[in-house]
Amino acid sequence: MQYRLSDLIDLPAVRTMVDSLYAAAGIPVGMIDVDGTVLLAAGWQDICTKFHRVHPATARRCRESDAYIDRYLTGDAELPSCGFIEYTCQNGLIDACMPVIIEGNHLANLYLGQFLYQPPDEAFFRAQALEHGFDEEVYLEALRRVPIFSRERVEEILAFHSHFLDVLIRMGLERLRYLTANRELEFREAFEKLIANISTRFVELPSEEINQGIDLALQELGEFIAADRSYVFLRTPGGMHASCTNEVCAEGVPAAREEKQAVNLSDLPWYLEKIRSQKVLYVPRVDDLPSEAQTEKELWQAHGIRTLAGVPIYVAEQQIGLLGFDSVHAEKSWDDDTLNRLKTVGEIFGSAIARERSERALRESEEWFRTIFEASAVGMATFSAGSKIDHVNPALCRLLGYSQAELQQLTVADVTHPEDLELTARQIDEATAGQRRHIEMEKRYLRKNGSTVWGQVSVAYLPQAGHGPMRSVAMIQDITERKEVERRLQESEKRLALALQVSNQGVWDLNTETGETYFSSRYYQMLGYESDELEASYESWAELLHPDDREQAIATAEDFFDNGRSYMAEFRMRTKDGAYRHILSCCEAVERTREGQPLRLLGTHMDITERVEYRRQL
Template identity: 25%
Template sequence: MKYKLQDLIDIEHFQLLQNRLNDIYSFPSAIIDNEGNILTATEWQDICTKFHRVNRESAEECKRSDQYILSHLHEADPAVSYLCPHGLIDNATPIIIEGVHYGNFFTGQFFLEEPDMDFFREQAKRYGFDEAAYLEAVKKVPVWTQEQLNNYLFFIKGLIEVISGIGLRNLREAETRKQIKEKEEQAQTILSQMFDGYWVMDIQGHLLDVNDAFCRMVGYSRDEVLQMTVPELSANDPTIVAEKIRGIIRNGSAIFESRLRHKNGSTIIADVAARYLPDRNIVIGFHRDVTERRKAEADLKAREKQLAESQRIAHIGSWEYNLTTGQIFWSDELFRILGLDPAADKADFNMLLEMIHPDDRPALKKVVDETVRLSRPFSIDHRVILRNGTTKVLHAEGEIIRGESQKQITLSGTAQDITSWKQQEQALVESEASYRNLFDSSTDGIFILDLDGNIIDANKTAYERLGYTREELLSLHISKLNHPNFNAQLPERLKRIRQQGVAIFESGHLRKDGSLMPVEVNSRLLEHKGKQVYFSVIRDITERKSTQEKLRQSEKFVRNILDTVDEGFIVIDRDYRIVTANKAYCSQVGCRDDNIIGRPCYEVSHKIGRPCFEEGEDCAVRRVFETGEPQAAFHRHKDREDNILYVETKAYPLRDASGQITSAIETVNNITAKLLLEEERLKTQKLESIGTLAGGIAHDFNNLLQGIFGYISMAKMSLDRPERIRSMLRQAEEALHLAVNLTTQLLTFSKGGRPIKRLIALEPVIENAVKFALSGSHTGYVLDMAPDLRPVEADEGQLTQVIQNIVINANDAMAGRGTVSISAANADIAGGAISGLPEGGRFVRIAIQDSGTGIQQKNLDRIFDPYFTTKQRGSGLGLATSYSIIRNHGGIIVVSSEVNRGSTFTIYLPASTDTAIAEKAAAPETVSVRKGRILLMDDEELVRDVAKEMIGALGHEAQCAPDGETAIGMYVRARESGTPFDVVILDLTVRGGMGGEETVRRLREIDPDVIAVVSSGYADNTVVADFRAYGFSAVLNKPYRISALRDCLNALIVQSNAEGK
């Protein structure tokens, strides 16, 4: 930088210094810069300021003196001295700092010897000065010796140079500092404005400084970044980052690619330049975000690959031929098109010319020469002959590309293999000719219409059939051909074609002579020569219409026949719509045929809104469409009053000429009356069965009552013979027990006779029942029991009854001569495998087989009916009772039989999962018990009286109550008086009052330890079957013997004793 003298010296300070020197030495001085500016000055001598410089003539001399000094400054050593014409000495010392002349230090005026006063008197006169004043001024001029002058000048020069030098250094340092500050500010500005990220880190990886670009790059604020380390920001492995830092420190610098983790989780790819500054022990670096560049490079590679692939797929090769250098480039695809190997063969323009078909070379050479000469692009198809003799057709395009200097000229272009296109083009030409031949040879007329309905093409059949020439027809709108009756429908039909893409309809076209031709139009929307058109095939249906009319007449004839049939008759299409219906069907549904035709069959027949098979009905028509075979079904229809009609439907397929089922004929036979007659027959049959049952019951009970009355009458006649009375009464008692067994069997059959189940083993039950049933018979038996036979939950008594009934029947069937085979085994039954066992599961199978007369097939379905029997002395209740018992056990009985071959009854009983069989309780022994207090509740007075007598006969005290409320009151009072009842016997059912179930519940609320017995004539009652669950301790089934009463009371009184009552 170029400085001025006033920049180097503190002018004000130096002025003071000069003033002091002038006061001491009376030596005026001044500092003047190169531009003549007086920077400092002390008082000049009066002789100059008041005389020489103010007089015009003498002032001119002063100027010449100044010019002399300035022109001789280069001779200064250290100053230039000059004796002016006025007799005074002036002195000038150049101020030069580091070789640069900044200004001059002037001194004067002075004398080096005593002045010649006479000289100055003369000079005063010459210039007209006041002599006295002038001489006085001369006397004030100092006189110096040369040595004093030199010392003074050297001092002044040195002082100026020192002061100026210091000033210069200070200025330079200030300038340097300013430049440094400016550079730092510029650097900081550059760092803050630059797009590259800048960072400073210590050798541990802690970031010390970053610019804004780096913060933007990683997504963090500057404060956040300066709290982080480089490994934390890096997306690379920490060990790799640490090794990279060590490499920078070791090698002093490094350039590499790195990955940073953005705050949002994304990864940034960056080029990194880093340098280690050992004097500051830091690393500085720059990150340039190249993520987009890398992506662009990847995209470029992908595009290049796609371009190559596109060239391969499109069979387009590219080439360049530098006409200046002769350099040739072919793409790989061009090599492949020419049948060459890019790895083995080289691009050669002469070789390519040799491969071009000789007939095509002149044309190709011509267009290439014109392109080079006129810079006009070319496009041409030509053939090439490959090394293997194959001929291909190429489409070549090229252009001239000139360099910026216009000296580089390159011919660039592409070559596409269009062999297959040419073949297809030829095939298309041939196809077009074939299409036209087919178009014109069609026996149906063909119209092509534009979207406005104008005929733009028609085949030969179309215009000849209508009596027009082709040109005449192509000038018409389709509305001109339509009969007026059909033109009103034309817009709607065209709209339907546009919306649905196709439409088929009937119309009528007018021939040129005005006659009408009925036609069927099959029109669709197609693309034709780049435009959408209506492509319509027109079929002359004159013959069809004639045939249809004949058919209609024929159908009318058939219809007349069908209308005479009593059965309903309808034809149903595949959409389940009625096509035709006879009068009988119309009468059934209560509609006229014009209200039926076209409607869904399920809507008319069933009066529902969806197909009957979706409502769970069996549909014969649907099965015809599915199987193609005739089908039948039973349906419920509704008549006009919505009454249910039971109909039998039969459906038969109707097929077209190709064998496809187009519709179905359904006959509808009203069998409502027939079904009602059948129901009446079944009701009559049921009444007959009930009559048979009632007759059987009356017969059996009359026989038993006859025996009872007889024995009692005979006892009354034998009052004097006690033994005979006892005998007659025993016989009457036995007859009564037979009556009990009969009622039990009837209950079991009618209501099920709920079993009182417990876990039992079947082996002893089966064996004992068989032995008992065959006792006294000559029939033998064979038992085959599986060793691992599963136990069952069953009523042992009921199960014994079943086995005995079946074995007795077997014995009767064999007339007491033969062998009954009884087997029992485990059976695992799959669900649905055996009718009657839909769930399947674990069962025990008991099979009882005889070799008797067998059962006739007509009787197999009736053997379980009550009172049905084929035996002379049979009751008809045995098998009916057995069936009910097994059913109530969750099992079934299956029968198979052949006449004269025998029968097999197979019983399936659910097996128990419990294997712990309870031991059968031993018969109670007759023991002596204390007298007990018994409370008996029964609503029948006869039962109360008899039971009270029986209890008294057993040695106990009995009190009776007619209902539950009375019994509860008696029980409470006896308990409060200290004479509680030991046992309470409660009748289960009390007409109009509280029964045993409610009574025992109330008694247990009063006395949880009450001992109660349920007594009932209903062996099938739930409470009887599971008495303990209802709070009872025992059960007495009416009627009961005194022995049963005794055993029951003895056991319960013993229990009462044990409980301390």
């Protein structure tokens, strides 16, 4: 604890007491603190104050006396066993002095003077008056008022003063400690209140205002701990760079935020190691940094920093930055209690930053969804409880022919084709009961003008926290044209199947890349097989060829595979009962590779056995 003697005793009251003591007992006393300030002066003799310390020659002797005593008390010399030193000045008077030392601290010097041990030699003083032009009678009258003490009396007086002063100082020291402890308690309580207010304010702040909240908190904290700069450094995610995002400076302190952008932390190895390994970074004297911190020392000195403190900021157990404080006007001593409380503020900042980032990401996600929702070429809608339509996008309005306001007054059933109502209701009931979270279906919708439109529907159900209503979002793609194409294709396939049946032809389909092969039912029938009795493959076809026809038939097929020309061939194939039937095979490549090679082959088999027999008979 650093203090001065004037901090420990009530000087005006003590002056009154020593003045009264001098008036009653004629005991003079003086006390001067170590910086030369006169604290007490009772009974100082007129011969000294009005003569010796006024005339230049005698005043020089007084200063020599003062210097001697000062050198003795502030040097390494030991005091005599009596506990004080005495000095007879060249002006003929005696001073006695003892140091005032409390808890090892030299605070002041206690003087007894001026006095004499025996009646004065008036001839000496008369000569001195003549030498320096003093009024002899007045000068000698002042001399006769100088007290004469025995050595024992001097020791008793100094001992009394010392003990008396010691009592006062001890009482003052206890009082000072009490006041200091009380101030520290008040400081801690005020600090805790400030931190609580900051925490509460961040809880109540909208996330959009958290950055301004950090600035306000930095200002309050900087003023409270008397920091000249208060700031936040945040690291780039997963990177080795950091930038000052917030800074508040005391009046007259230059801002440094612009110079603290994209700082490469790998250029500050000592600092980086400290913030990684320590919960708190504290540099009480930048000038005293070790040689391994030379880079940091030069950087901080360039910004005028004399003392620096920083606490980490964490988000999800990851250190994302630093809450820092600088002092440039003077060196600061921030104790562990203060640093630990700043660490608490760092945790508050981390929570606030995490909330701001989370809510900003949510807003961006919602904005992104809104943009997609509005700009999507696919119809989209959101639903609340049941099947009530909440929001629709322009694409769905165009698809169904309603305005947005009109659709928001309808339910799913209102725009569903009557024949699809039962299926739709069942799907919704299952989702509402929690049996499914996703629906994929094709269904028909009724447009405002009464026409029907087909939609490919994908619905995702979103569970709500607590017991809130389940919400859902649906995407509806217009597949009317596709359904029409499918209908026409089905009709075409029916007509083809009927034509093939009438013409007694079997169909085969081969993918040359995957080997996947298809034989129609008529293909199997003309050979006497059921579909599960004969593998649909190129190999099974080749296996059933007549030995005399196999080589030519395979060569013709391979040539077609290589060149892709139209294919027509006659060959015999063995039936299930071992007989051979004459087959007319025709084939076309319906899909080709980029190089023009056949990829998918579609062909027919026609049983021409009777025709061949008829030609033979002719």
